[in-house]
Amino acid sequence: MTAPATTRASRPRLVYLDVLNICAIPLVIFLHVRVAYWNADGSPGWWFENVVSGLGVIAVPIFFMNSGVTLVGFIERSTVGTFYLKRFKKVVVPYLIWSQLYLLFGVLIGARTDVGVGTVLSTVVDGSSAGATLWYLEAAIGVYIVLPVVSLAVLALTRDPERRDRRLLLLLGISVLAAIVLPAVRRILPATLPSMEIPLGGYLVFVLAGGELLHRGSPLAPIFTDYLTLGTLCTAAAVFVAVRQARPERLPERAQRMISSLAGMTFGIYLVHLMVIETADLWLAPRTPSSDVPMTIGVWAVSLAIVAVLRLIPPVRRWVLP
Template sequence: MVTAVQPHKAKSHSAPKPRQRLVYLDLINTVAIVWVVLLHVRFMTPDNPSSSAWWVENVLSGFGGAAVPLFFMATGINLLDFTRRESIGTFYRKRFTKILIPLILWAQIYLFAHIWTDSTPFPDARQILRTLLAPSTEAATLWYLEALVGVYVVLPVFSYAIRGSEQNRPAEAHTKFLWLMAALGLILPVFTQAAHLINPKVMPEFIAPVTGYIGFCLLGYALAHTDLSRRWRIVIYALGAAGLAGYILGGAYLIAEHPALKPLAREYLSIPLILWASAVLVFCKYSRINRVSPTTQGILKKLTALTFGIYLVHLLLIQVLRTLQFPLTDVQWEIPYTLLVWALSVVAVWGLRLIPPVRRWVLP
């Protein structure tokens, strides 16, 4: 009898082993950042399902909606086993230096850039302080970094739990434990929505650990460490297609008929996007990306190194292009415009990171 899901064999933890680079994660990061740019160059913002242009953006948004869940999943795959390699103190020092300092700096960059792009007055001390305490209030993209800080705070707890399970349980029981943790992490928001009533003024997205994003980290780790048979992969792809359809068609229906229920299909933690992002990750994992030429793998590796910088820079470039009244503003130009902004971001980040202080503090 062939089992559908075959867990990895239990491993000895007597000594840390060198990590093998997962090329499919480079592919995921490269695709996800392009999708993030796509979400932010959209031209049709009002919800108007009767417009053909809106439907074009609706379809594109459905594909791009997986980007942020994929980033959290990749975080889980990369970091949930960190206790094998480094101490908690080292983990916090490295991660918070890489996230908190750029978060604060880029909030100020966006604040002062808006003097030109949005014709805002020169910021006063109150505005500067507000941006220091809640960076996402100045640039919408910075919410992800605030959420990531919250995830990092609780990540060691889950890292030790997974490590202990792997050491003390049979391989099959360990795999079940991983999936149980992933399920709990994703179901947790249902019981913790009251946390949103707090409406914190400092890092509004910091409550992310109890609103489900840690669940994406656990889900990614479970998918990465479970050998899925071909039958189960087909099931996941079918569910992913259903999730994508749920976002595109179900979301349009809810917007037209029940606007208050729109988050059921459109939030990052909605079931459609959980299914769609999971299918994308599994597809990349079992693709032949590991067999491509070393040159292609090297390009993906370099693009992955620029991903965080692209995330920080691209929205500013979009704002600058809009201020300059860049002519490509029709919906049929959205994909070329996305690729243009992505390419400009790649060049800008690559060039700026040649400056050591920028590479260390501003665009790590």
């Protein structure tokens, strides 16, 4: 599978994607500093965290939608081999490195004592067992493995302009059915078609949504609060379109450069922020809901500073914090 020979033109930077990344990362941090959310006692602190979490849950879907904008059509300008090589450097290598860094970090803070050769080797393929936030990279790797096939499918579907929208809507509809509707039904009726699997499920639904169509306490609570739910998809879509329609590319060039610089450090902030939180917990008094916002701001600022300094080192900038 190769792309047709074409002359590569530099693609203009999409400022709204930078803005979305910058806005999403504090929401991720908030989800990891909240303390009352897990105990649904109806207290004011729980209500505050519950409401903000309803917005915060869109952060990771926004990341996937941004990937969809930039990557779904890659087959028209690059080869599959080049695509996989770039994803390997930008996602797989950092995943392998950070899984071991989080394992070492756990030993240093006394959170892990079970480290041996077996643990080190198992962490190579189970990085999220060492650093919980690495689950996002695991999910992204799965999406990127299948993305060339999706890119070819989208290319084929869009060759007929008159039927383009309907065909893409069908593709996204199947993905919504696989990733959101069927799991929601199975929460209520677990025996619903237990052996049926639809390959277009998972976080691919957000990639498809971003890549194409958006260019235009109860046991059932997870149906409304998990990542792969219709509510999350709709909320993420609304925020995505709102930021895009705000047209941040009209900002002064200096502001755009600052936005671009901050957005370039978002991935690094995501990788390092959990270490900052766990280190702070060793020294700070037990946190309460009233500390959520200042803690989120502080963790973001410290993580940003760490990433900015470490990225001055060329090998770190290339392999560890790309």
